[in-house]
Amino acid sequence: MYLIPFYPLPSDPNTMVQFRAPDVAMATYFCKSEAYTEERDTTEYLNLLQTAETKNDSVNWTAQDRRTALWWIFINSRKDPMISFGYQCSHCGEEHWSDVNMQNLADDLTVLDVKPEMDAGTITVQGEPYEWICKPLDGHAMECLERMRQNLPPAGRDRKAYERAVTALRLWELVYQVRLADDTEKDFETSAVARHALIEKMDVNTEFTQLAAKVGEMQEKLDHGLKIRMDKGESCLLMPPHPCNSDKFKEAAIRPTTELLVTFRNSQFIPNIGTGSLANLSFQPGLVWRSANF
Ligand SMILES: [Zn+2]
Structure with missing residues (x-):
């Protein structure tokens, strides 16, 4: 060996x-x-x-x-x-x-010389406060995103359907990079589905934008490994x-x-x-x- x-x-x-x-x-x-x-x-x-x-x-x-x-x-x-x-x-x-x-x-x-997660503080959903944590994508998330990417409709045939599917995929990409601080759900997918439902309720221009900005900040702060860039998972x-x-x-x-x-x-x-x-x-x-x- x-x-x-x-x-x-x-x-x-x-x-x-x-x-x-x-x-x-x-x-x-x-x-x-x-x-x-x-x-x-x-x-x-x-x-x-x-x-x-x-x-x-x-x-x-x-x-x-x-x-x-x-x-x-x-x-x-x-x-x-x-x-x-x-x-x-x-x-x-x-x-x-x-x-x-x-x-x-x-x-x-x-x-990294710090734990691979970032406290994102309080961000509301329809005015209700929630505590969020941002984390880099992990293997579970990459495997889920890969399955979704496989199911994308062909880009050439129906442009709108394709763009909708890509937007949905990018939303999941974001869902997999955040956690709720008080989440006790052990199952990866169940926990992600619950977060997805919660994030879908967010106000786009205020609450969601704030969460997305935190994810961007985390990606920059916690960059590690080789120079790797993610796109659509x-x-x-x-x-x-x-x-x-x-x-x-x-x-x-x-x-x-x-x-x-x-x-x-x-x-x-x-x-x-x-x-x-x-x-x-x-x-x-x-x-x-x-x-x-x-
Ligand atoms: Zn040349």
Whole structure:
């Protein structure tokens, strides 16, 4: 069993988790991982890879802890830490490839030195006072949002229906980032449904705006892990600036850069032996599988 260095949770660096490096059995198991089961797979993957001594259910970790953990396992178990991201350049219109050494993202890593929650004080609902707490999205929330995102109607057909569904999704995103201070409900979803019903009753221009502003403040204050941005419950990773290499901008001084926001696809971070490499092997008898570099 290959162990990789201890991982301190960025939201709570006193909690250390030990992962082992993924093996072939694990890669085979997760090779069917799809975009719409990413969060569910992430929970399972992070839990299965942990050693018994420090086992800590990753569904309770923040979305940032979870994504940063995938990156941590990736950079500590791969020989080649490069990933290429293709994009259409907004400066010259051409297609560029940005080769990112994922190890360098360590420079962007931040950890919290406070508890990952923020007291939001009293905000009323139809004039009635309630005490609120703001918290980063966690694994439970990400799994719920993923299921909702999967049920979004296609964007092209009925624009209005799509926009309504996205607004509803964003409201849930907010519901999952707040708690009532005196909530004693243990079940995650039951508690969220009750909050949703309460928030729906809020006055849009006063009460709701105040709560949304608190959530924005919390996101800024409690930012941690890699540079991750959330949109519709999906995590995106902010990449280091990549210079445009078009002939239009020959002099380095005027060369514009692009900061890519890439979807943090599990398929890039969870090893995939893929049908391709195995198929190649079966056609080439005697070939030795030299590295575990999937
Ligand atoms: Zn360009």
